[in-house]
Amino acid sequence: MIQSLRGMNDILSPDNERFEYFLKVATTIATNYGFSYIETPLLEETALFKRSVGESSDIVGKEMYQFIDKGENDVCLRPEGTAGVVRAFIQKKLDKAGGIHRWFYHGPMFRYERPQKGRLREFHQFGIESFGVDNVYEDASMIMMVADILTKLGIGYKLELNSLGDQNCMPEYRDSLVNFLNKREDAICEDCKRRKITNPIRVLDCKNRECQTIYKEAPKLLENLCESCESDFTKLKTILDENNISYEIDTHLVRGLDYYSKTAFEFVSDEIGSQSAIAGGGRYDRLIEFLDGKATPAVGFAIGIERLLELIKMPESSREGWYFGAMDENAITTILKATAQKRKSEKAVVEYKPKNLKNHLKGADKLNALYCAVIGENELNDGTIWIKNLEEKTERTVKLEEL
RNA sequence: GUGAGAUUAGCUCAGUUGGUUAGAGUACUGGUUUGUGGUACCGGUGGUCGCGGGUUCGAGUCCCGUAUCUCACCCCA
Numbered sequence: 001m002i003q004s005l006r007g008m009n010d011i012l013s014p015d016n017e018r019f020e021y022f023l024k025v026a027t028t029i030a031t032n033y034g035f036s037y038i039e040t041p042l043l044e045e046t047a048l049f050k051r052s053v054g055e056s057s058d059i060v061g062k063e064m065y066q067f068i069d070k071g072e073n074d075v076c077l078r079p080e081g082t083a084g085v086v087r088a089f090i091q092k093k094l095d096k097a098g099g100i101h102r103w104f105y106h107g108p109m110f111r112y113e114r115p116q117k118g119r120l121r122e123f124h125q126f127g128i129e130s131f132g133v134d135n136v137y138e139d140a141s142m143i144m145m146v147a148d149i150l151t152k153l154g155i156g157y158k159l160e161l162n163s164l165g166d167q168n169c170m171p172e173y174r175d176s177l178v179n180f181l182n183k184r185e186d187a188i189c190e191d192c193k194r195r196k197i198t199n200p201i202r203v204l205d206c207k208n209r210e211c212q213t214i215y216k217e218a219p220k221l222l223e224n225l226c227e228s229c230e231s232d233f234t235k236l237k238t239i240l241d242e243n244n245i246s247y248e249i250d251t252h253l254v255r256g257l258d259y260y261s262k263t264a265f266e267f268v269s270d271e272i273g274s275q276s277a278i279a280g281g282g283r284y285d286r287l288i289e290f291l292d293g294k295a296t297p298a299v300g301f302a303i304g305i306e307r308l309l310e311l312i313k314m315p316e317s318s319r320e321g322w323y324f325g326a327m328d329e330n331a332i333t334t335i336l337k338a339t340a341q342k343r344k345s346e347k348a349v350v351e352y353k354p355k356n357l358k359n360h361l362k363g364a365d366k367l368n369a370l371y372c373a374v375i376g377e378n379e380l381n382d383g384t385i386w387i388k389n390l391e392e393k394t395e396r397t398v399k400l401e402e403l
Numbered sequence: 404g405u406g407a408g409a410u411u412a413g414c415u416c417a418g419u420u421g422g423u424u425a426g427a428g429u430a431c432u433g434g435u436u437u438g439u440g441g442u443a444c445c446g447g448u449g450g451u452c453g454c455g456g457g458u459u460c461g462a463g464u465c466c467c468g469u470a471u472c473u474c475a476c477c478c479c480a
Contacts, residue, residue: 001453006471058478062404080480109480114404116474125480191477207476257479266480277480304480327437354437361440376438390440 007113007121018312019124022305023106025152026126030104033145035128038103040084042110046074051290052083054258056199063111077110080257081127082284082300083291089131090293100132106305118275118307127302128281131288134297136232139263139283140239142301146267146279147245149303154313157267157278159245162221162253163233164201166261167286169226174200176219184214204252220251229262236263255280259287263299272307279303319391321347323364327376329354335375338385338403364390373403 004010011019027037046066053060059079066076078084085103094101106126113119128145130138143159150157165173181188181196181203188196188203189211195202204215225233240247247265255264264282272278281301288296322342326335332354339350351363357374364372372388379385385403388395 003471061478063478111479113478114476115472116476119479123480127480202478255479274475275479280480302480307480357438358440359433360438363440365440372440374438378438386438388439393440395439 005121007115007119009120009122015309018309018314019305021314022153022308022312023126026106026149026303027104029145029148029152030128033102033141035102035104035130038085038088038105038129039107040078040081040088040105042078042108043075044078044084044087046076048083048087048291049076049079052086052257052259052287053080054199057257059111059257063113065110065112079111080109081105081107081125081302082129082257082259082287085127085129085300086287086291086293086298089129089296090288090291094131095288095293095296098132100130102128102130104128116275117273118304120306124305125302126305127300129298129300131296131298133299134285136235136263137239139232139236139299140243142281142299143240143245143247143265144243146281146301146303150267150278150308153308153311155269155278155308155311156271157269159247160250160253160266160268161237161240161247162250162264163225163229164255164261164264164282165221165225165229169224169229170261173219173221173224176224177201177203180218187214199258201254205254215252222249222251232262255282259284259290261285265301269307269311271311275307277304278307278311317368319368319370321349321367321369322371322373323349323351323360323367323369325351325360325363325372325374326354327356327360327374328380331375331380334380334400335373338373338375338400341403361388361390 046064049064050060055061064076064079066074069075085105089095089101104127107124108122109125110122112121115121128142130142147157147159164170178196178200181192181200185193187210189206189208192203192206192208192211195206201221203211204218204221206212206215222233237247253264253266255266260282262283262285265280266277267279268276269278270276279301281299283297283299285295285297288294288298322339324335324339324342326332332352335350339348342348349367349369351360355363357376360374361372370389370391372390374386375384376386379397383400384397385400386395386397
């Protein structure tokens with residue numbers, strides 16, 4: 001038997017119903033916020049991700065589905081959504097055109113990782129990107145949009161907030177942190193020693209308890225912000241307070257992708273195992289420049305759809321549509337015609353085999369149909385059809401042409 | 404890439420110290436005098452016990468390998 005690849009799932013009933021419901025809710029809300037749909041290719045040039053996500057991240061370092069195509073191009077399946085959207089933004093010269101561009105997207109992402117709960121090799125994200133707005137109100141809007149989506153889906157969450165600084169204050173902070181780490185080189189774990197070289201900020205969210213004890217003494221990002229970062233972060237907190245969005249400041253919250261600056265946020269759930277981040281995002285004002293575009297402020301987020309699936313509270317489903325059946329072989333053609341007619345406006349399924357009434361009712365019930373319509377000997381003789389409303393338990397017999 | 408646990412019917416799981424023909428529930432399907440569903444009763448289909456080796460007179464059961472899944476680490480949505 002040929003099986004699907006490790007970490008790659010088929011999505012079918014009943015999960016696909018939750019999946020579609022999520023997309024319906026998320027796209028409706030995004031549209032209400034003034035965002036429009038963008039779709040970018042699943043396959044991009046490898047260099048795009050190296051330059052945007054950053055070579056220091058594990059995503060680029062060891063998790064990409066990378067290969068050489070038949071035209072000798074070095075390509076890979078997208079491991080995240082922002083890079084492609086930014087490329088499209090620049091390629092369409094919207095950076096030079098100026099103005100505000102607000103987009104949402106959704107689709108599969110690929111990372112070659114060891115699968116576990118809430119982590120797949122092919123997974124789906126819903127994401128938002130906003131270009132051209134440097135006002136921190138836009139950051140707040142992003143957070144409120146995620147909160148709206150999660151609330152609408154009945155999902156409980158915790159919001160963690162941090163500021164990563166910008167090109168003025170971040171490098172200085174990084175130097176002082178490295179300095180701090182150098183003094184404690186012997187005490188920190190092997191992973192942190194590695195992170196000190198590759199991406200020092202990442203030591204802050206190390207899960208090693210001894211490391212965390214040491215880092216309590218470490219210089220804090222938030223205490224070293226420059227004036228503009230500081231005032232933006234204060235403003236953001238005020239906006240969230242005014243809109244009743246509760247949050248926790250987490251000075252150790254570090255986003256995994258290199259392109260973030262200033263606002264960083266993460267929505268977490270304590271109900272889905274150790275992969276607890278259900279949505280993450282932040283500001284990335286420098287990324288467009290990194291990819292050869294004209295400097296443009298930008299902010300965005302992504303939601304991991306699979307991680308939400310089991311948390312979604314679905315609206316109660318009610319009976320819907322029609323079931324058609326015949327009790328006599330001679331009535332089958334009539335019932336097929338009736339079904340075809342009904343399908344022009346409503347959902348209708350038909351049973352091809354003649355059965356007694358009881359079995360037809362069972363069949364209709366199993367399909368969760370609202371109406372069970374049957375033609376038996378009596379109905380066949382006077383050109384009528386018997387209809388039962390399975391919810392109200394009412395029944396009637398009508399002329400076929402009145403159906 | 405590292406570590407731990409699992410894999411028996413479509414699904415959820417039993418299966419004794421290794422011993423005849425591998426079970427249950429559920430689902431599916433048919434019937435309970437061809438006119439009333441979700442709840443009853445009876446029957447039926449359905450298994451190369453993940454796959455490949457080994458030990459043994461004999462393996463679902465013990466050993467080795469392998470694949471996949473799960474959980475955790477790393478990392479991230």
